[in-house]
Amino acid sequence: MALKIFNTLGGQKETFEPLTPGRVHMYVCGVTVYDSAHLGHCRFLITFDVIYRYLRFLGFDVNYVRNFTDVDDKIIKRANEENASCEAITERYIGEFHQDSGALGLLAPTIEPRATAHIAEIVEMIKRLEAQGLAYRVDGDVFFSVAGFGDYGKLSRKNIDELEAGARVEVDERKRSPLDFALWKSSKPGEPTWESPWGHGRPGWHIECSAMSTKYLGQPFDIHGGGRDLIFPHHENEIAQSEGAYGRPLARFWLHNGFLNINQEKMSKSLGNFFTIREILDDFDPAALRHYFLSSHYRSPMDFSKDGLNEAARATDRIIETLDRVNYWAGYGAPVVADPAVIESFRAEMDDDFNTPRALALIFDEVRSLNRLLDGKKSKGIEERGAALGAICDTLGLLRDGYADRKKQRFLKKTNITIEQIKEFIDLRDQARAAKNWQEADRIRDQLAANGIVLEDTVQGTMWKVK
RNA sequence: GGCGGCGUACCCAAGUGGUUAAGGGAGAGGUCUGCAAAACCUCGAUGCAGCGGUUCGAAUCCGCUCGCCGCCUCCA
Known part of the structure; x- marks a missing residue:
């Protein structure tokens, strides 16, 4: 029995073994803190929360790093709109993010580094790239030279020539190639700024992940994750920077979750077709929301609907009712050993690229079996199977404790x-x-x-x- | 234009070469119940967008057609 994970790099499922036995090093690109998190973010957060939980369930000691991008054009724009400082904006939304995370039952990463706290490492890495001849200065800006990195495009399987032909970006004429990207940007008055060998400025977007992942996880590390849309250019650029700087692979497994759409369109800030996490949690239980996401495989696109979420809520009710019945039957006495056969089945499903829909199917098979036993007043294996069911729910992060009370509280409040x-x-x-x-x-x-x-x-x- | 993905029952959704195509929701009938609720039992796609092909055998592989989506630009 071995864990198999679909690796975007290579485009197939591969058997997962960490570089260091027993320890997994994982980096997931977090959010840019300029606004409230929405359901699209929720999906990637829950996806990687489940992966984190499952790796721990397998017995790995996981070093999980998820960053905050707290210096960025959108943050500056927001700060200007509100006539506030960038720090005020980022502090506010990092606070909100932590509240949402708590409500969703997300396990805290080992560390949540912020870009602005790692300027020294970023500057160091850019200097290294300059030394390798992979970066060049124009005025106060520093760009990465894609032409110097032969493997460019290997993650997204893109051909540089075709990209250039198809580019419809407004090209910065100062760049040697339209694909070159900023490592360091000179700052305008009023923008966040730091001292550097290239004058006052701030880091480009991609470099922070390269600098922070290397600092906390080394290079190469085991797993790098994020949303599908980060494959290109963000992750491609991270690879170019890190591998260009150190001459060795950045990460071994690249995982990407599918998008959350709504009415067949990607849910996004720019389209305005989003629900924030907090507004959905006013009406739905976090366990139901998680169940909803887990009912579809993490790599598949999903089309969000409140009807679908309602169905998931009813299905969640069913699981919780059964767990409550088991608890009532068994009392909250001495802990028992979870039924190994059930746990083994769960592993078999999850080992196949975290197949949560199948894991849920197993849960419902167990729910039915347990109810049948409870109805029949037979005691054989109820406690062990109930314990297994509970353990599975916990590994998936379905917040079963307090479920009924939360439901009542939402009701009474409304x-x-x-x-x-x-x-x-x-x-x-x-x-x-x-x-x-x-x-x-x-x-x-x-x-x-x-x-x-x-x-x-x-x-x-x-x-x-x-x- | 380039690259990638998707189309499975009323709805959601697994399955990607081999006995009866998971599971959930909704629905119908039944058991239990004063009646309900919950639970349990039974029913539900001879078929997996369409058409061809490969194969002893395909939802699963190949080709074409239709429909939908994503990335190529900030984005989880």
Whole structure:
């Protein structure tokens, strides 16, 4: 049994073995902090959170680095619009990002480096590239010379000549080739700026990832990830910089997640067709959102819809209900060993390029089996299989703890109904039921149902839940 | 123009050469229940965009056609 991962570099699944036995070094390109994170970001965050969790589940000690791009044209633009400092903007959105991450149940990376805290390393790397003859200065800017790096295009499988022919970018005439990109930009008055051998300026976008990944993970490291759109030019440029500077590979496995579309179009800031993470979490549980993303393979494109998210929410309810039943049945007593056969099946699915849709199918097979056992009042293996199911959910990061409470809280927040009122209705109905006044009991229940509250008569009494 | 991807039941979505095409949601019938809810059971694509081809055998490989999308520019 071995983990196989689809490697963009090479375009096929390859057996994964870390360079250092037992330790995985992983870098994922994070976000530019100039605005609230949206569902598209959510997908890449959850994708790599699951990969991180699964690698840990396999027993690897994972060094997971995910950066913040906190110096960039968009940040400067935003700061100017708000008449605020860039620091104020980036601090605000890094704070928001951490709130969203917490709400989504994302495991914190080992380190979250910021570009502005690594200017020295960036300058050092550019100097190295200059020494290698791969960089050239024009006025106060420094560009990378693509012509000097023979492997350029190997990740995105692009041919330099065709790229030049197809380029419809406004070409900076000072560049030797239209594909050359900025390593260092001279800064205009009012922009963030640092001292450098080339005068005052700031780093280009791509160089920060090269500098920071090398600093924290060495070179080469095991896994480099990000969204599909980063393949070209961002990751291609990172490779050119890092491999050009050090003469050895940057990363061994390159993973890219598919896009989240909406109405067949890419969800993006520029198109304005996005939902922010926080607005979706007002209406949906983070576990449901995660379930929704996991129901599709991470490399496939997805078309977002609230209907789809609602379906995922109902499916999540089903898993949670079963886990609750198991917990009730078993109590929260002594921990048991998770059923090894179930865990093994989970591994088999996930080892195949993190096939979460199949892992979910396994979860539902287990849900059905467990419910059948619980219905039959048979005890054989319930605790072990329940423990396995719980472990699988945890490895996927489905936030099962507090699920029912969160659902109730969202409901109570959106309506003016209080728990006390609901309990009063339940008491009234219980009295009617005790008197076998079924008509009145049903009337109360129907009334609550009309308000989105479902009652369940159980041996422990009447429970309520949100529809 | 170049490169890459997709099209599987009402909806979402696995499967990429070999017994009956996973799983979820919705739907229908049933068991349980005072009635419900939940759960469980049963049903549901002789077919995988279309047409050809390769093969003993294809949703899976090849070719063509149709439809859709992404990257080539900041973007997860």
